């Protein structure tokens with residue numbers, strides 16, 4: 134079973150994403166900001182991180198940069214999942230090392246297809 | 255997403271007329287176990303025309319005053335379900351097979367014979383452009399005028415663009431337009447679009463690759479056989495036919511057989527001594 138870390142400061146988004154991911158047979162762990170997410174990466178070694186952009190404490194972009202400095206057994210795939218839907222944001226995320234990008238709002242098919250594209254579903 | 259419009263189920267008489275209309279126009283069957291879909295599919299059209307139920311729609315169809323109503327009904331009854339890179343591995347092997355079969359410098363000819371809103375021909379166009387070989391001629395057709403109009407626009411909603419399309423390809427081949435995403439000129443100009451009825455129209459030419467996915471399933475057995483004959487005629491020698499997962503020519507047509515060289519594809523049975 135693959136593990137997905139959902140990083141989002143919205144409890145509602147985490148709940149919706151968790152529900153979809155569980156129906157796709159993922160084990161799910163959650164974090165409410167980037168710093169908490171770094172801790173969860175060490176604790177759970179997720180296969181994929183679903184990453185919000187705007188969060189308190191540590192943003193998605195800050196997390197992505199910090200992730201590169203961490204010593205993890207394997208680097209998880211990172212899928213941005215955000216309401217920042219403009220090309221400039223998408224480009225910045227991909228240049229910073231994100232593997233895929235989901236524009237909110239999303240549905241089950243979107244998420245499943247993006248997870249297939251990064252090779253975890 | 256808005257919830258489905260609640261409508262009264264169509265009467266048996268109305269269902270018969272609508273099924274006959276769909277079958278006459280497209281050769282497709284409205285199977286008995288899909289009548290639930292009929293209700294859901296007609297809801298938005300009934301609301302738009304301010305009609306109370308399907309029987310009123312059938313009355314409008316039969317009075318012959320509104321010449322576009324038949325097209326509009328058929329459009330909503332057709333299944334336009336598709337996505338970018340649907341069965342990605344199959345699409346990639348189709349492009350590889352064409353590259354292997356068509357001589358260098360020759361433009362491959364591709365026909366997407368039921369393209370719905372156009373994600374499949376654009377997926378092919380992206381793959382052919384990215385491998386750097388000779389650009390193919392890609393013809394995309396569908397029986398639905400509204401589907402072809404949408405395909406030709408190259409415009410996709412945020413939900414549609416995210417189904418199956420890797421983000422790097424979206425960045426390279428699409429432009430943002432409000433909440434929608436539009437294929438750029440370079441991509442869209444790689445495909446030509448035309449309305450075409452597989453059941454009644456002559457084939458538009460001969461091709462190195464024909465894709466006809468998830469259509470045969472809906473056709474009546476007689477029409478299915480006619481369509482397969484036409485598709486066989488449209489294959490150049492050595493060309494490949496790709497059907498939907500779970501669709502087959504076996505037991506359906508003498509003119510086609512599974513390809514030995516390309517697993518999952520079909521080819522024309524060589525006819526006569528001149529067959530190569």
Ligand SMILES: [Mg+2]
Nearest residue numbers: 142185187188
């Ligand atoms: Mg947020």
